[in-house]
Amino acid sequence: MSGGGFRFEITGTAGAARAGVFTTPHGTVDTPAFMAVGTLATVKSLDPRDLREVGAQMILANTYHLHLRPGEDVIRELGGLHRFMGWDGPILTDSGGFQVFSLETLRRVSEDGVEFRSHIDGSLRLFTPESVIDVERALGADVIMPLDHVIPGQADEALARDASERSLRWLERARRAFERADDGAPDRAGRGPQTLFPILQGGIHASLRCEAARAIVAMGDWDGYAIGGLSVGEAKPDMYAMLDVANEALPSTRPRYLMGVGFPEDLVEGVRRGVDLFDCVAPTRMGRTGTAFTSTGRVNVRNASLKLDPRPLDESCDCSTCKRFSRAYIRHLFVASESLGLRLLSLHNVHFMISLMRDARSAIASGGFDAWSRDWLQRYHQGPDS
């Protein structure tokens, strides 16, 4: 479902886990991969050079937020998202569905779309499957997502069926809008084609997930598949069960993207179940609040025990934060509310997630993935040494 230029090559497998190369008009992505989240066309406190340094190949930006600020017209006028934010690698934009359904203010779902109030100025807005495609066309990301109806993780079968079936009808409308949109229009010159990934919904109900997968596959050939509606309040075993269902139900020849997930342990569990792409705000959000991911679990950098600690955050880490700064210095920056602290910690955390996926890839390639993932999870759950 694209203007061409997208390919996925699987280079190794280990059970359900796969290593591969996802090719896009803005370059290739070695999978499994973690995409850092650049909500407002910036991965908070980091710039594209920082992202390259930590090994990022593909990033995510947020349609809802960019529609409100600065607006898709501004970004189109300035040459699209890649040029606007100075990132020349692949970008994925989500559809805004998750954000709209997370708003605390009024929203109203109809068959037409979802009406909501902007969290910036309270203005009334409408997202339809078609209008979201228009916004994402203007932004110009490589991979774009259709509007979907997102529900809480513990929703019962009736609610989950209603939302999943609506999401499928919206997907069909998004697909038609996507195919109508003129990919060769002058204002897209040099920005390359885009592709639309369908989103598999169905809550924590295996039968709904299977039905939705069949409907999506029947709709046509897609360059990749997204798995939505997970990590939204359901229990972890339920999430893992749904990943097993998706792994069986979705074509294995295309990349699978697990939306909005997650923490380091979720990534390892996801890879074990055939997921290729992940995104989550956790590394930058935790970075801002003072939590470091390390190979032996999380470290709260404000902890008084770090006051005189000359060691790096993670002694097995080779990021530029760990190579240069002590826990004591980073603690000092957080205690003194210095913005360099959150930047250094975000850099470390994003590097941690990307390195984790690189290690998983190596383990799949070398045939040792099963042992590697078991060891990694055990060590991580044992907790930090400080």
Place this chain on the structure above:
Amino acid sequence: MSGGGFRFEITGTAGAARAGVFTTPHGTVDTPAFMAVGTLATVKSLDPRDLREVGAQMILANTYHLHLRPGEDVIRELGGLHRFMGWDGPILTDSGGFQVFSLETLRRVSEDGVEFRSHIDGSLRLFTPESVIDVERALGADVIMPLDHVIPGQADEALARDASERSLRWLERARRAFERADDGAPDRAGRGPQTLFPILQGGIHASLRCEAARAIVAMGDWDGYAIGGLSVGEAKPDMYAMLDVANEALPSTRPRYLMGVGFPEDLVEGVRRGVDLFDCVAPTRMGRTGTAFTSTGRVNVRNASLKLDPRPLDESCDCSTCKRFSRAYIRHLFVASESLGLRLLSLHNVHFMISLMRDARSAIASGGFDAWSRDWLQRYHQGPDS
């Protein structure tokens, strides 16, 4: 007044202006030079690699703030300020005098020193000339400052004389404490010797400035001289007149450091009057509030006129912000309160100040300084083109 390792070589002059090389135990500084301010052992939002990239050679850190957080004992324990913050170039620490006298809470000056309440926790503290030297010994900067009595810029002659004479008595006590401190103690291993610069006070009263200069010179040979109590509320012509007085009254063979000054135009005016070193929080503070220094004046990056502006902040700038990002993107970051905005702008502004001093140095070396400085001031005062 040092443990050795400090030299100043003048390589060119143009009227009162001088180009030189200031050698310290942590490297050389080409003068005239602007020192970025790392109040809490970080130049806000920038790290040492960023500082090297923009051409910084020497930076400043703040004794008052570091005494309160994290405390000089922590920094000494972690190997001193250079190692703590990962900056291996020269550092200067101020004495805390300016900060204490700027506090809005209670402070009490006596001959012994100045009593004040911490702005962090309200605890009662005492700075004496001797205790400040102890703090600065523990921090381990290359150049350190004695406690001085700072008064408002418009203070009358009686108040200015009282403060200047007290500062001279405190200087003598600081000098003795500095000479007593064991420079070869084990906890200073590898951190190199320090030098103490005297501070010339006297408000806006030429006769007081001359008297103070004579007293300072009579006290012994110093590796450099600081000019204090300017840019604290007096009129610009008064500041320039005091710089002319200092230029005549201080030995020309040592570097002169104008404390806490200033804006770009102040630096050019200062160089014209024989100043070699400057520091100011303006480039990072203005960077955080959305003001860019440019070769044609200041630009407010929140301005709506920048919304679709594809140009860099300053078309004649080669900093990494201007090489990569548009005014429209930086405006978007500020409007959306994204911390990357203040970082990119701080980087640009610090680069601007450092480049300005590099240009002044080149103009002195080539014999064209007088014309260069007049042209620069005229263009700058004409204001921005947007």
